[in-house]
Amino acid sequence: MTQTQVFTIASIPADGVGQEVVAAGRRVLDAVQAQSAGRFAFDWTEFDWGSDYYARHGRMMAEDGLEQLKDFDAIYFGAVGWENVPDHVSLWGLRLNITQNFDQWANIRPVRFLPGVESPLRKADRAELDWVVVRENSEGEYAGLGGRNLSGRGPGNEVALQTALFTEKGCERIMRFAFDLARTRAVKKVSSVTKSNAQQYGMVLWDEVFARVAADYPDVATESVLVDAMSAKFILKPEELSVVVASNLNADILSDLGSALAGSLGLAASANLNPERRFPSMFEPVHGSAPDIAGQGISNPIGAIASAALMLDHFGLHEEARRVEAAIEAATAAGALTRDIGGTAGTDEVVDAIVAALGADLAAAV
Ligand code: GGG
Numbered sequence: 001m002t003q004t005q006v007f008t009i010a011s012i013p014a015d016g017v018g019q020e021v022v023a024a025g026r027r028v029l030d031a032v033q034a035q036s037a038g039r040f041a042f043d044w045t046e047f048d049w050g051s052d053y054y055a056r057h058g059r060m061m062a063e064d065g066l067e068q069l070k071d072f073d074a075i076y077f078g079a080v081g082w083e084n085v086p087d088h089v090s091l092w093g094l095r096l097n098i099t100q101n102f103d104q105w106a107n108i109r110p111v112r113f114l115p116g117v118e119s120p121l122r123k124a125d126r127a128e129l130d131w132v133v134v135r136e137n138s139e140g141e142y143a144g145l146g147g148r149n150l151s152g153r154g155p156g157n158e159v160a161l162q163t164a165l166f167t168e169k170g171c172e173r174i175m176r177f178a179f180d181l182a183r184t185r186a187v188k189k190v191s192s193v194t195k196s197n198a199q200q201y202g203m204v205l206w207d208e209v210f211a212r213v214a215a216d217y218p219d220v221a222t223e224s225v226l227v228d229a230m231s232a233k234f235i236l237k238p239e240e241l242s243v244v245v246a247s248n249l250n251a252d253i254l255s256d257l258g259s260a261l262a263g264s265l266g267l268a269a270s271a272n273l274n275p276e277r278r279f280p281s282m283f284e285p286v287h288g289s290a291p292d293i294a295g296q297g298i299s300n301p302i303g304a305i306a307s308a309a310l311m312l313d314h315f316g317l318h319e320e321a322r323r324v325e326a327a328i329e330a331a332t333a334a335g336a337l338t339r340d341i342g343g344t345a346g347t348d349e350v351v352d353a354i355v356a357a358l359g360a361d362l363a364a365a366v
Contacts (some may be wrong), residue, residue: 148160
Protein backbone atom coordinates (compact mmCIF):
# COMPACT_ATOMS: atom_id res chain seq x y z
CA MET A 1 0.00 0.00 0.00
CA THR A 2 1.36 3.48 -0.85
CA GLN A 3 1.75 5.91 2.02
CA THR A 4 -0.48 8.96 2.22
CA GLN A 5 1.46 12.19 1.69
CA VAL A 6 0.24 14.69 4.30
CA PHE A 7 0.41 18.45 3.70
CA THR A 8 0.01 20.60 6.81
CA ILE A 9 -1.94 23.81 6.24
CA ALA A 10 -2.43 26.71 8.66
CA SER A 11 -5.71 28.41 7.87
CA ILE A 12 -6.24 32.03 8.89
CA PRO A 13 -9.68 33.19 7.67
CA ALA A 14 -9.35 36.46 9.66
CA ASP A 15 -11.84 39.21 8.83
CA GLY A 16 -15.19 39.66 7.07
CA VAL A 17 -15.67 37.56 3.94
CA GLY A 18 -12.33 35.91 4.69
CA GLN A 19 -14.33 33.53 6.91
CA GLU A 20 -16.68 32.48 4.09
CA VAL A 21 -14.18 32.19 1.28
CA VAL A 22 -11.65 30.19 3.29
CA ALA A 23 -14.43 27.76 4.25
CA ALA A 24 -15.32 27.55 0.55
CA GLY A 25 -11.72 26.80 -0.46
CA ARG A 26 -11.49 24.13 2.22
CA ARG A 27 -14.61 22.42 0.86
CA VAL A 28 -13.04 22.23 -2.57
CA LEU A 29 -9.75 20.92 -1.16
CA ASP A 30 -11.71 18.33 0.88
CA ALA A 31 -13.20 17.11 -2.41
CA VAL A 32 -9.78 17.00 -4.07
CA GLN A 33 -8.45 15.02 -1.11
CA ALA A 34 -11.41 12.61 -1.17
CA GLN A 35 -10.77 11.92 -4.84
CA SER A 36 -7.08 11.17 -4.31
CA ALA A 37 -7.81 7.62 -3.09
CA GLY A 38 -5.49 8.10 -0.11
CA ARG A 39 -2.53 9.39 -2.15
CA PHE A 40 -2.46 12.65 -0.19
CA ALA A 41 -4.29 14.42 2.62
CA PHE A 42 -4.49 17.93 4.01
CA ASP A 43 -3.98 18.37 7.74
CA TRP A 44 -5.62 21.67 8.73
CA THR A 45 -5.03 23.84 11.78
CA GLU A 46 -7.21 26.94 12.04
CA PHE A 47 -6.04 30.12 13.78
CA ASP A 48 -8.60 32.65 15.05
CA TRP A 49 -6.35 35.66 14.44
CA GLY A 50 -7.66 38.90 12.97
CA SER A 51 -9.62 41.94 14.11
CA ASP A 52 -11.88 40.00 16.55
CA TYR A 53 -8.74 38.58 18.14
CA TYR A 54 -7.43 42.16 18.35
CA ALA A 55 -10.55 43.22 20.26
CA ARG A 56 -9.84 40.50 22.83
CA HIS A 57 -6.04 40.58 22.99
CA GLY A 58 -4.91 43.97 21.66
CA ARG A 59 -2.92 42.35 18.86
CA MET A 60 -3.76 40.81 15.48
CA MET A 61 -2.06 37.47 16.07
CA ALA A 62 -0.48 35.61 18.96
CA GLU A 63 2.82 36.98 20.17
CA ASP A 64 4.56 33.77 19.12
CA GLY A 65 2.37 33.49 16.00
CA LEU A 66 5.25 33.31 13.55
CA GLU A 67 6.83 30.55 15.61
CA GLN A 68 3.50 28.67 15.52
CA LEU A 69 3.29 29.02 11.72
CA LYS A 70 6.85 28.40 10.65
CA ASP A 71 6.72 24.62 10.25
CA PHE A 72 3.50 24.38 8.23
CA ASP A 73 3.73 23.42 4.57
CA ALA A 74 1.53 26.39 3.64
CA ILE A 75 -0.74 29.10 4.99
CA TYR A 76 -4.24 29.60 3.57
CA PHE A 77 -5.38 33.14 4.30
CA GLY A 78 -8.68 34.99 3.98
CA ALA A 79 -8.71 38.76 4.33
CA VAL A 80 -7.72 41.42 6.79
CA GLY A 81 -9.35 44.71 7.75
CA TRP A 82 -12.26 45.67 9.99
CA GLU A 83 -13.64 48.89 11.41
CA ASN A 84 -12.47 48.28 15.00
CA VAL A 85 -8.78 48.40 14.02
CA PRO A 86 -7.02 51.12 11.99
CA ASP A 87 -6.16 49.62 8.57
CA HIS A 88 -2.42 50.10 8.91
CA VAL A 89 -2.47 48.35 12.29
CA SER A 90 -4.45 45.33 11.05
CA LEU A 91 -2.44 44.99 7.82
CA TRP A 92 0.98 45.26 9.48
CA GLY A 93 -0.14 43.23 12.48
CA LEU A 94 -1.16 40.18 10.47
CA ARG A 95 -0.76 39.92 6.69
CA LEU A 96 2.41 41.98 6.31
CA ASN A 97 3.82 40.54 9.53
CA ILE A 98 3.67 37.14 7.83
CA THR A 99 4.79 38.13 4.31
CA GLN A 100 7.72 40.22 5.58
CA ASN A 101 9.01 37.88 8.28
CA PHE A 102 8.65 34.76 6.15
CA ASP A 103 10.44 36.53 3.27
CA GLN A 104 7.56 35.81 0.90
CA TRP A 105 9.17 38.05 -1.66
CA ALA A 106 7.32 36.91 -4.78
CA ASN A 107 3.61 37.59 -5.00
CA ILE A 108 2.03 36.16 -8.13
CA ARG A 109 -1.39 37.42 -9.17
CA PRO A 110 -2.76 35.84 -12.34
CA VAL A 111 -5.35 37.79 -14.33
CA ARG A 112 -7.77 35.18 -15.70
CA PHE A 113 -10.82 35.73 -17.86
CA LEU A 114 -13.46 33.10 -17.18
CA PRO A 115 -16.17 31.74 -19.49
CA GLY A 116 -19.60 33.12 -18.67
CA VAL A 117 -18.17 36.14 -16.84
CA GLU A 118 -18.69 39.43 -18.62
CA SER A 119 -15.63 41.66 -18.79
CA PRO A 120 -15.98 45.45 -18.99
CA LEU A 121 -13.42 45.17 -21.81
CA ARG A 122 -15.11 44.65 -25.18
CA LYS A 123 -11.78 43.31 -26.44
CA ALA A 124 -12.08 40.35 -24.09
CA ASP A 125 -14.73 38.84 -26.41
CA ARG A 126 -12.35 38.86 -29.37
CA ALA A 127 -8.87 38.19 -27.96
CA GLU A 128 -7.40 35.49 -25.71
CA LEU A 129 -6.37 37.45 -22.64
CA ASP A 130 -4.24 35.90 -19.93
CA TRP A 131 -1.47 37.57 -18.00
CA VAL A 132 0.12 37.45 -14.59
CA VAL A 133 1.27 40.27 -12.36
CA VAL A 134 4.46 39.48 -10.43
CA ARG A 135 4.57 41.73 -7.38
CA GLU A 136 7.81 42.44 -5.53
CA ASN A 137 6.52 41.58 -2.07
CA SER A 138 9.26 42.40 0.41
CA GLU A 139 10.46 45.95 -0.12
CA GLY A 140 9.70 48.90 -2.44
CA GLU A 141 6.95 51.15 -1.10
CA TYR A 142 5.99 48.54 1.55
CA ALA A 143 9.36 48.48 3.30
CA GLY A 144 7.79 50.14 6.32
CA LEU A 145 10.56 52.73 6.54
CA GLY A 146 9.83 56.24 7.69
CA GLY A 147 8.35 58.04 10.61
CA ARG A 148 6.29 60.95 11.88
CA ASN A 149 7.76 63.79 13.83
CA LEU A 150 7.73 67.49 14.63
CA SER A 151 4.23 67.16 16.10
CA GLY A 152 5.53 69.34 18.93
CA ARG A 153 5.42 72.28 16.53
CA GLY A 154 1.66 72.22 16.88
CA PRO A 155 -1.38 71.42 14.75
CA GLY A 156 -0.85 71.58 11.00
CA ASN A 157 2.93 71.21 11.21
CA GLU A 158 3.44 67.48 11.41
CA VAL A 159 5.78 65.78 8.95
CA ALA A 160 5.67 62.17 7.73
CA LEU A 161 8.27 60.30 5.72
CA GLN A 162 7.39 57.07 3.86
CA THR A 163 10.54 55.80 2.22
CA ALA A 164 10.59 53.22 -0.54
CA LEU A 165 13.44 50.74 -0.44
CA PHE A 166 14.95 49.28 -3.60
CA THR A 167 17.89 46.92 -3.24
CA GLU A 168 19.80 45.43 -6.11
CA LYS A 169 19.28 41.98 -4.60
CA GLY A 170 15.53 42.52 -4.13
CA CYS A 171 15.09 43.79 -7.68
CA GLU A 172 17.21 41.06 -9.19
CA ARG A 173 15.48 38.14 -7.47
CA ILE A 174 11.97 39.25 -8.44
CA MET A 175 13.04 39.93 -12.01
CA ARG A 176 14.71 36.54 -12.39
CA PHE A 177 11.53 35.01 -10.96
CA ALA A 178 9.49 36.87 -13.60
CA PHE A 179 11.78 35.76 -16.44
CA ASP A 180 11.77 32.14 -15.27
CA LEU A 181 7.97 32.28 -15.14
CA ALA A 182 7.81 33.81 -18.64
CA ARG A 183 9.84 30.89 -19.97
CA THR A 184 7.07 28.51 -18.84
CA ARG A 185 4.36 30.44 -20.70
CA ALA A 186 3.18 30.38 -24.31
CA VAL A 187 4.09 34.05 -24.76
CA LYS A 188 7.65 34.54 -23.49
CA LYS A 189 7.63 38.18 -22.56
CA VAL A 190 8.28 40.26 -19.44
CA SER A 191 6.97 43.81 -19.09
CA SER A 192 8.70 45.82 -16.38
CA VAL A 193 6.68 48.58 -14.72
CA THR A 194 8.69 51.63 -13.79
CA LYS A 195 8.41 55.30 -12.89
CA SER A 196 12.06 56.19 -13.34
CA ASN A 197 11.32 59.50 -15.01
CA ALA A 198 10.07 60.88 -11.70
CA GLN A 199 11.65 58.53 -9.14
CA GLN A 200 15.26 58.96 -10.08
CA TYR A 201 16.89 56.73 -7.46
CA GLY A 202 14.93 53.59 -6.68
CA MET A 203 13.23 53.23 -10.03
CA VAL A 204 16.42 53.95 -12.00
CA LEU A 205 18.08 51.12 -10.07
CA TRP A 206 15.02 48.97 -10.88
CA ASP A 207 15.44 49.73 -14.61
CA GLU A 208 19.18 49.04 -14.57
CA VAL A 209 18.73 45.68 -12.87
CA PHE A 210 15.95 44.81 -15.33
CA ALA A 211 18.25 45.51 -18.31
CA ARG A 212 21.06 43.46 -16.74
CA VAL A 213 18.82 40.47 -15.90
CA ALA A 214 17.13 40.62 -19.33
CA ALA A 215 20.50 40.06 -20.98
CA ASP A 216 20.58 36.58 -19.40
CA TYR A 217 17.23 35.70 -21.04
CA PRO A 218 17.70 36.45 -24.77
CA ASP A 219 14.78 34.13 -25.60
CA VAL A 220 12.33 36.31 -23.61
CA ALA A 221 10.94 39.53 -25.12
CA THR A 222 10.99 42.60 -22.87
CA GLU A 223 9.59 46.06 -22.51
CA SER A 224 9.87 48.74 -19.84
CA VAL A 225 6.71 50.79 -19.37
CA LEU A 226 5.89 53.69 -17.05
CA VAL A 227 3.20 52.76 -14.54
CA ASP A 228 0.78 55.35 -15.88
CA ALA A 229 1.23 54.05 -19.42
CA MET A 230 0.92 50.48 -18.16
CA SER A 231 -2.46 51.19 -16.60
CA ALA A 232 -3.63 52.46 -19.99
CA LYS A 233 -2.11 49.40 -21.65
CA PHE A 234 -4.04 47.05 -19.37
CA ILE A 235 -7.19 48.49 -20.92
CA LEU A 236 -6.15 49.32 -24.47
CA LYS A 237 -3.65 46.58 -25.39
CA PRO A 238 -3.97 43.76 -22.84
CA GLU A 239 -3.32 41.18 -25.55
CA GLU A 240 0.34 42.30 -25.50
CA LEU A 241 0.82 41.24 -21.87
CA SER A 242 2.18 37.97 -20.51
CA VAL A 243 4.26 38.54 -17.35
CA VAL A 244 4.18 41.99 -15.75
CA VAL A 245 6.77 42.61 -13.03
CA ALA A 246 6.32 45.60 -10.76
CA SER A 247 7.22 47.03 -7.39
CA ASN A 248 5.06 46.31 -4.35
CA LEU A 249 2.64 49.25 -4.62
CA ASN A 250 2.52 49.47 -8.41
CA ALA A 251 1.76 45.76 -8.69
CA ASP A 252 -0.91 45.97 -6.00
CA ILE A 253 -2.73 48.70 -7.90
CA LEU A 254 -2.28 47.09 -11.32
CA SER A 255 -3.46 43.68 -10.16
CA ASP A 256 -6.69 45.19 -8.83
CA LEU A 257 -7.15 46.83 -12.21
CA GLY A 258 -6.47 43.50 -13.91
CA SER A 259 -9.01 41.61 -11.82
CA ALA A 260 -11.62 44.32 -12.33
CA LEU A 261 -11.05 43.96 -16.07
CA ALA A 262 -11.56 40.21 -15.76
CA GLY A 263 -14.94 40.96 -14.18
CA SER A 264 -14.45 41.32 -10.42
CA LEU A 265 -11.92 41.55 -7.64
CA GLY A 266 -13.64 38.51 -6.22
CA LEU A 267 -12.08 36.34 -8.94
CA ALA A 268 -8.43 37.15 -8.32
CA ALA A 269 -6.07 34.62 -6.77
CA SER A 270 -2.63 35.15 -5.32
CA ALA A 271 0.36 33.32 -3.90
CA ASN A 272 2.88 34.94 -1.57
CA LEU A 273 5.90 32.75 -2.14
CA ASN A 274 9.13 32.18 -0.30
CA PRO A 275 10.72 30.49 -3.32
CA GLU A 276 13.65 29.13 -1.29
CA ARG A 277 11.10 27.34 0.95
CA ARG A 278 12.87 28.42 4.14
CA PHE A 279 9.41 29.48 5.35
CA PRO A 280 5.84 28.52 4.46
CA SER A 281 4.28 30.36 1.55
CA MET A 282 0.84 31.95 1.88
CA PHE A 283 -2.13 31.68 -0.49
CA GLU A 284 -5.03 34.15 -0.41
CA PRO A 285 -7.58 35.87 -2.59
CA VAL A 286 -6.49 39.34 -3.67
CA HIS A 287 -9.66 40.92 -2.28
CA GLY A 288 -10.05 42.32 1.21
CA SER A 289 -12.63 41.68 3.93
CA ALA A 290 -15.58 43.38 2.11
CA PRO A 291 -17.53 44.53 5.23
CA ASP A 292 -20.47 45.61 3.03
CA ILE A 293 -21.34 42.00 2.14
CA ALA A 294 -19.66 39.97 4.90
CA GLY A 295 -21.82 37.34 6.61
CA GLN A 296 -24.55 37.35 3.96
CA GLY A 297 -23.41 34.23 2.12
CA ILE A 298 -23.05 36.08 -1.18
CA SER A 299 -19.29 36.63 -1.44
CA ASN A 300 -17.49 35.33 -4.49
CA PRO A 301 -15.41 32.28 -3.46
CA ILE A 302 -13.55 31.98 -6.77
CA GLY A 303 -10.51 34.09 -5.79
CA ALA A 304 -9.99 31.92 -2.72
CA ILE A 305 -10.57 28.67 -4.59
CA ALA A 306 -8.19 29.69 -7.39
CA SER A 307 -5.65 30.54 -4.66
CA ALA A 308 -6.11 27.00 -3.32
CA ALA A 309 -5.21 25.79 -6.83
CA LEU A 310 -1.98 27.81 -6.60
CA MET A 311 -1.34 26.08 -3.26
CA LEU A 312 -1.81 22.69 -4.92
CA ASP A 313 0.82 23.71 -7.48
CA HIS A 314 3.13 24.63 -4.61
CA PHE A 315 2.64 21.11 -3.19
CA GLY A 316 3.58 19.63 -6.57
CA LEU A 317 -0.04 18.53 -7.18
CA HIS A 318 -0.15 20.09 -10.63
CA GLU A 319 -2.77 17.82 -12.15
CA GLU A 320 -5.11 18.54 -9.23
CA ALA A 321 -4.46 22.28 -9.57
CA ARG A 322 -5.45 22.17 -13.25
CA ARG A 323 -8.58 20.17 -12.34
CA VAL A 324 -9.65 22.81 -9.81
CA GLU A 325 -9.10 25.56 -12.39
CA ALA A 326 -11.08 23.60 -14.98
CA ALA A 327 -13.88 23.07 -12.43
CA ILE A 328 -14.02 26.82 -11.78
CA GLU A 329 -14.35 27.39 -15.54
CA ALA A 330 -17.04 24.73 -15.84
CA ALA A 331 -19.01 26.34 -13.00
CA THR A 332 -18.87 29.88 -14.39
CA ALA A 333 -19.63 28.65 -17.91
CA ALA A 334 -22.72 26.90 -16.52
CA GLY A 335 -23.90 30.16 -14.92
CA ALA A 336 -22.88 29.65 -11.29
CA LEU A 337 -22.17 33.34 -10.75
CA THR A 338 -22.31 35.50 -7.64
CA ARG A 339 -23.77 39.02 -7.75
CA ASP A 340 -20.45 40.81 -8.33
CA ILE A 341 -20.23 39.06 -11.70
CA GLY A 342 -23.83 39.49 -12.72
CA GLY A 343 -25.42 36.37 -11.24
CA THR A 344 -27.70 35.55 -8.33
CA ALA A 345 -25.91 32.55 -6.81
CA GLY A 346 -24.79 32.47 -3.22
CA THR A 347 -21.29 31.45 -2.12
CA ASP A 348 -22.38 27.88 -1.33
CA GLU A 349 -24.08 27.39 -4.68
CA VAL A 350 -20.90 28.34 -6.51
CA VAL A 351 -18.89 25.94 -4.34
CA ASP A 352 -21.48 23.21 -4.99
CA ALA A 353 -21.09 23.76 -8.74
CA ILE A 354 -17.28 23.62 -8.53
CA VAL A 355 -17.31 20.47 -6.39
CA ALA A 356 -19.83 18.87 -8.78
CA ALA A 357 -17.64 19.75 -11.76
CA LEU A 358 -14.65 18.16 -10.01
CA GLY A 359 -16.65 14.99 -9.48
CA ALA A 360 -17.91 14.98 -13.05
CA ASP A 361 -14.46 15.37 -14.54
CA LEU A 362 -13.16 12.51 -12.38
CA ALA A 363 -16.11 10.31 -13.40
CA ALA A 364 -15.41 11.11 -17.07
CA ALA A 365 -11.75 10.16 -16.63
CA VAL A 366 -12.46 6.62 -15.30
N1 GGG B 1 -6.63 38.91 1.06
C1 GGG B 1 -5.93 40.12 0.86
C2 GGG B 1 -6.19 41.16 1.89
O1 GGG B 1 -6.76 40.87 2.92
N2 GGG B 1 -5.79 42.36 1.61
C3 GGG B 1 -6.00 43.43 2.51
C4 GGG B 1 -5.22 44.66 2.14
O2 GGG B 1 -5.66 45.74 2.43
N3 GGG B 1 -4.07 44.52 1.54
C5 GGG B 1 -3.26 45.59 1.12
C6 GGG B 1 -2.09 45.09 0.35
O3 GGG B 1 -1.87 43.90 0.32
O4 GGG B 1 -1.40 45.89 -0.24
